[in-house]
Amino acid sequence: MANQYTTDQKDAKRQSIMDAAVQLFKRHSYSEITMKQIAETVGTSKGTPFHYFATKEDLFMSVLLENYQRFFADLLVQLADYPAMSAAAYVDWMVAQTANLIKEHAVLVRLNTIRGPILEGKANMEETVSKRNELYAISKRVGQELVEKTNGLLSQSQFSHLFIIQSGIISGLMNMASLTRFNHTELKVDYPDFEIDLVPEAQTQMQFYLKAYLKELKHH
Template sequence: MANIKTRKEKAEKSKKIAEAALHLFEIKSFSDISMAEIAKKAGVAKGTLFNYFETKESIFMELLLIGYQEYFSTLIQLFADKKILTIGEFKKVLLDETRFLVQEQIVLVRLNALRGPVLEGRANINQTLAGRKKLNDIVIQLGQTIASKLENITPQDASHLFIIQSAIISGLLNMANLEEFNHQSLKQEFNAFQFNLEEEAVKAFEFYLHGFLVQIKLTE
């Protein structure tokens, strides 16, 4: 029992540290957040922080993986609660969720945009691998749930769409807000690069979705 309690306490401490980092990331850029600042926000000693996460990148990689685990888990429940879907209903859910990610989960999208160019360079590979395995299992379950509700789509095709959706949003995010640099206004307009992230993400994903569904011969 003692070991179980210790593991629980460690998990709670780890979660507290990650939540502190997330709160900072909501108002600051990744480069402006230090390990010392995260430790102070979490109410732990800096040395204690390093007992849980060896680098700042490890903390934010965990936030990214947990964030998507939780998000995809909510989608599993959303589709599980539905009866048999029409292709029109399925497309509406996908596009509604695209808007939701931009409106309500923009911090998660920002984290996803950092994954390849920033986080993977110094994140702990073992922690990342464990998190990715959990995420992979959840994505597989999501695809299976959708395939059970929508005729003529495979679990692989269904789950694939959400990966592309996230990639589109994160890619567009990297091209948005060019009037800012590191969260500071450049006080100069770049009209050629101005666009509405939400609308363009929906438009791009809808275009991809149409071609994808035609390719697999799943149309209204």
């Protein structure tokens, strides 16, 4: 008789597969990773990942969207005990979160750069939209919490939208910061004018954008 697993056991196995995918993605490019490698990393049969994810793209799309949900959930916890924010304090907070996203959630940022051109090609649209709806809902909760913390500096929609801008700035810079590498291989080239120090550059760009955005709103 086939093994019967509890819901908790199934959830744990699914999470272990996602964790293995993340660990491999930290060391390899997306194209180098196979579902067989993921199964071997988990220590299970090569067909097991396909019981939970129809394609590699479905797996990595789930990693991206579910971990972004956790990122926003962590922000909600942080904001719950955060003091009231002035406009300047909000800018400083977002700049700090930009560094946090790059340093602590680099896999999410990297996956974001391949979401459209690669993952969406073979990911299940219905499942992706469902998870995207969940992500949208929690991002709105973070936006509303910022409305309250800043005494209405911006609307919920504006606060939520600025996280998309943040993600775009980081993803764009990360993509351009790899010009001295090719598929995870360091090239023996010197492009000093192309070099990007990702964290400080992303923080600077985020700060410039937010200050200009708030200044523009103030004049209207």
